[in-house]
Amino acid sequence: MKRRGFLQQSAWLLAATTAGGMGLVSRDPRLREVLAAPTVRKRALLIGINRYPESTGSDLSGAVTDVRLQEQVLQHRFGFAAKDILSLTDEQASRSQTLEAFNDHFSEVTANDVVWLHFSGYGSQVQPSPNSEAVEPSLVMADGLDLPLTTLWLLLRSLPTDKIITVLDTSYTYPGHPLLGNLRVRSRPSPTVVQLDDAQRQRQTQLQEQLRRANKPGLKRDGPGWVLSAATRQQVATESQWQGFSSGLFTYALSQQLWWLSPEASLTNLLTRTDQLVEAFAGGEQTPNICRGGIDQCAISGELPPPLVPQLAALGADGVILAKNPGNDPFKLWLGGLPVTVLNRYGVGSLFSVLPEPGTPPQTDVKLQLRSRSGLTATAQLWNGPDRQATDAESMVSGRLLRESVRILPRTLPLTVALDSRLERIERVDATSAFSGIRDVTSVSAGEQPADCVFGRVRRATIAQTYSSDLVQLPKDQGTYGLFSVGRELIPNSIGEEDEAIKKSVQRLVPQLQALLAAKWLTLTLNEGASRLGVRGTLSVLDPDESVVLQRQTRRARRAKGVRPLAGVEGTLDIPAGSQVQYNLENLGDRPVYYLMFGLDSSGRAVGFYPYETVADGNPPTLQQPPLNPGESVTLPWTEAETWSVGRPIGTVSMKLICCDRPFGQALTLLASRQNSPRNPRSLTPLESPLRVAKAIMEDLHRASLRKTDADAFPDDVYALDMEVWTTLNFIYRVV
Known part of the structure; x- marks a missing residue:
């Protein structure tokens, strides 16, 4: 699906999640009838796996954070009750435990309920039959066993509701390298394809028989409801390191935009920005996808209800008060609504306005001031600024939404260059030495720390894709040195000459590095x-x-x-x-x-x-x-x-x-x-x-x-x- 299709498909599925407590405007009479039902509940199963068996390859680092991001936004912006959100992380998410949790958590789902299922972790492929070369996508669980998407679709079709949203921050085809620039790929490195085991083959047969007995039109191999995928089936999904945490690129972008949701902006437009944020880091290598019934059928359906605008109590938020504790810095905050590029350098002393509780009249502006921050969480205290009136701190309870008021940023800012993992060891040593002599520039090994760009070899084929052959002389096959985005898209004017020494390359790149640092400041x-x-x-x-x-x-x-x-x-x-x-x-x-x-x-x-x-x-x-x-x-x-x-x-x-x-x-x-x-x-x-x-x-x-x-x-x-x-x-x- 093209990027524009991703945006047009977004409205209905997110509107459904706001049902029951937040209100909607809809011209679809069937949807209005469902939303008016008093027994509608919203249930979520969130799965995030960082740690895998050694045979699978290196661990991930952002999948568990993805679960936390989804927990907070579903609870505080979409009205999911905490008791209706079940999270499975790392060893809790073996294949058998996940299947058992699915059956238990969704056992009381009714036809009017909304189901939200999220998976972050490795994806891969299974071969359904040893006599065929055909493969199907699968999710790799914490014990290294594959859960075929076919099994997942059958499980979801067995539920009495079709109001199902599945979020998959994973990918299925391994590109031959664990990194895309400075981003880590979420496709299993080894093995890249496995045989469908007998246990899953039997389970699929049992589920198909259950659907047949229930007289449900669910024998198709695709899934019900809507599927939000981090990338198209042949692309890679990636995760990134930030200051103090890691997360899936897609999950952070999606969650952050959901925090900003407001009645005056359509859901379609808001999810457009999710795609833009992913594009800014991964370029054209990762395109989020929204599909109806699986991950392959992504054509826009004419049967969709029109875009729906949620009537939320607050016009968007940047965070929430998680808890109030005794002490000098009593408030614990969640800041998942801030743009991640800003959060990386977000400073102590920043001010947030506390929004009034839903249904209460506007109050005197009450502000909290950040006292410390670690990743997505922070501590804060009431701000005793010059215009602040006496405030009853007892009214500042968990669940109160926050908005940015004053942003504190440092006056010093480095540019971090990741050294491409494809460079030889001696090349990385020389590059580290060369970058150390440039003011406000540091270098790290790709994939180990957050970075702003990547330094590596520019191959002949890469240049040919960027320039017409009549505009630039192509180097020999071994290439030259240059700069890339963190998603390894070439920065064209950074290309050097053939056989250029690394020290000379780095010195030549100083103007480009200054331009990138200037752009980082204004970002x-x-x-x-x-x-x-x-x-x-x-x-x-x-x-x-x-x-x-x-x-x-x-x-x-x-x-x-x-x-x-x-x-x-x-x-x-x-x-x-x-x-x-x-x-x-x-x-x-x-x-x-x-x-x-x-x-x-x-x-x-x-x-x-x-x-x-x-x-x-x-x-x-x-x-x-x-x-x-x-x-x-x-x-x-x-x-x-x-x-x-x-x-x-x-x-x-x-x-x-x-x-x-x-x-x-x-x-x-x-x-x-x-x-x-x-x-x-x-x-x-x-x-x-x-x-x-x-x-x-x-x-x-x-x-x-x-x-x-x-x-x-x-x-x-x-x-x-x-x-x-x-x-x-x-x-x-x-x-x-």
Whole structure:
């Protein structure tokens, strides 16, 4: 299924999980009747396996975290009762124990109930018959035994309900290497195919006979309900290490977007962003899939009810209070709603607003301040800021939802380069030595720690796929050195010469490393789901046959009346090289905003767009930013007759549209002083010092935030960014 199909299929299945307690708007009378039934319950079986027998291969590290991510979001955002969520991790999830738990946990399911089943771990393939070369996908359980998906589908079909959601964060075909760049593959390394054992063959026969006796139309070998897969059947699913924890790429992206779920954004659009987050790390090697009845039948069905919008009590959240304990830091928090790239550097001192309990009137804004953080959990205390009134701490109970208020980020940030595991030992030694001499850059072995990019050999075939042969001279088969994304997609302008020494390669890569570090800084400002600044950004592809738009919009802002709902695509677009594009920015709020753009083009080069007016001559000249007033919009470039051309090479483009309610004074001054030649104020400009520009933008956002926040409340060695004053919208597309 193509990425757009993944998004269109998403609405019904998530709407079903909100039934019974959260309310829905639906035009499907059958679904309304089901949701009105007083006995609807939601039950979940969550399976996560990190530890496997030695014969299976190396252990995973993120599958158990996936279970915790699902537990929290199902309980606190979708109304699953804790007693109705059963989690099996590691040795608890042997094949026999899992099958027994399935039968026990779902024994009282009725026709109206919702069933959610999640699996994170290794996948593989089984051969149903020794006389055939045909294979079927399977889940590898904690004892190393395979549970064929055919068996799972028969078990699910034996349940009296068809309101079933199955989430599979696994893959079935081993690519011959355990790593995809710095991401670990969730396909079993050994054996890659096993024979279907007699026990499973007998169980399948028994289940088929039970379905036949029950006169259920369940003899098909596919599954009921909906299946959310981390990747298509022939692709790989991956997991990644973050700061303090690991998780499946798909499960974290899905869970985080479910935390942001709000009535004003369609479920389809929200799940589009799940796909975009996976794309940002794994590129085209992992495409999430939503299928009806198994993992192969992924065509969009005309029988689906229309997209449903949940009427949630809270308009999205970033975390929840897990517990209240005695002591100076009494509150234990779960922060699974934060973007993982932000969570990696999330600082002590950050502030969260506590949302009122459902059904209660708005209260005085009560804030909690982070005192410590370990991975996804944190401790906090009531904030004694200048505007805080006396608060009854007893009202801060577990289950209260949280929203970001002030984000604390460090003023120092390294770029971590993973050394590709395919490099020879002597190459890794030389590369480690070379990278150690570059400021703000560290190196690690791939797969062992979190990283921002990968250093490795660039083979002839990889370059040929990225460039036309008439645009670049192809090296010999042994290749050259260059940089890749963490999902091992080539960063094109990092390619070196043939027979280049590693030390020379690393020195040559310093400008690219600085551009990547600058982009990392500004990635920490992404806050589309948390910002209170009302803006909408649109990327339009101006094609003679079809105009496609990619839209981003803040979701928690105070907006002017009459603002139309979000329209267009919200995922990742494929845009042919040579296409013409425009951006449009709308001020939907009640304050003037100032804006600029920063990004990496498909070659990995840092580019920017910063509108200005020259108000005085001098060296450097004095620049002034024109504001975008409430209700106004602007086209970038500045007239509808102008466009920007999408250039080669093939690759990913990431452009950040950064808006603030105060001018970008430091950034503009720096840009003016570093510009060696006159520029067209309507053009995307290559940035000579992207790292300095990024830090100047951070300082501008910090200073704008201090107007809203007590400057003495935070130490001098951090950036304190207030959600009231800025937003960063991220546009990602692939040049094809």
